[in-house]
Amino acid sequence: MHVKKDDIVQILTGDDRGTTGRVLRTLPDVNKVVVEGVNRVYKHLKPNRRNAQGGRLSKEMPVAASNVLLYCSTCRRGVRLGHRYADDGHKERFCRECKNSLGALGKARASYAKK
Ligand SMILES: [Zn+2]
Numbered sequence: 001m002h003v004k005k006d007d008i009v010q011i012l013t014g015d016d017r018g019t020t021g022r023v024l025r026t027l028p029d030v031n032k033v034v035v036e037g038v039n040r041v042y043k044h045l046k047p048n049r050r051n052a053q054g055g056r057l058s059k060e061m062p063v064a065a066s067n068v069l070l071y072c073s074t075c076r077r078g079v080r081l082g083h084r085y086a087d088d089g090h091k092e093r094f095c096r097e098c099k100n101s102l103g104a105l106g107k108a109r110a111s112y113a114k115k
Pocket residue numbers: 072073074075076079095096097098099100
């Protein structure tokens with residue numbers, strides 16, 4: 001998956017097209033992500049023992065990971081990303097548009113560090 005939890009992503013399709021939100025959860029098995037405030041639906045609940053009133057519960061539904069792009073704060077929009085090794089040996093993600101780093105991943109590996 002090209003996005004992970006707590007990433008800020010932009011939505012490409014559907015009612016929420018163009019909006020950005022934080023990834024709350026990833027579902028790699030089905031290639032979906034749950035994004036804060038995106039694809040909200042109302043679940044109608046009947047009254048039960050725990051919830052005497054019943055009513056409506058608003059919750060986010062998963063969207064296909066292919067329909068979101070990682071948000072680049074420099075480009076101010078969702079962008080395609082690449083992976084590369086930073087000078088300190090960290091693998092990092094970068095924006096293919098402006099080439100800025102979008103954050104390091106994992107541990108630094110000395111063999112990839114530039115001396
Ligand atoms: Zn960018």
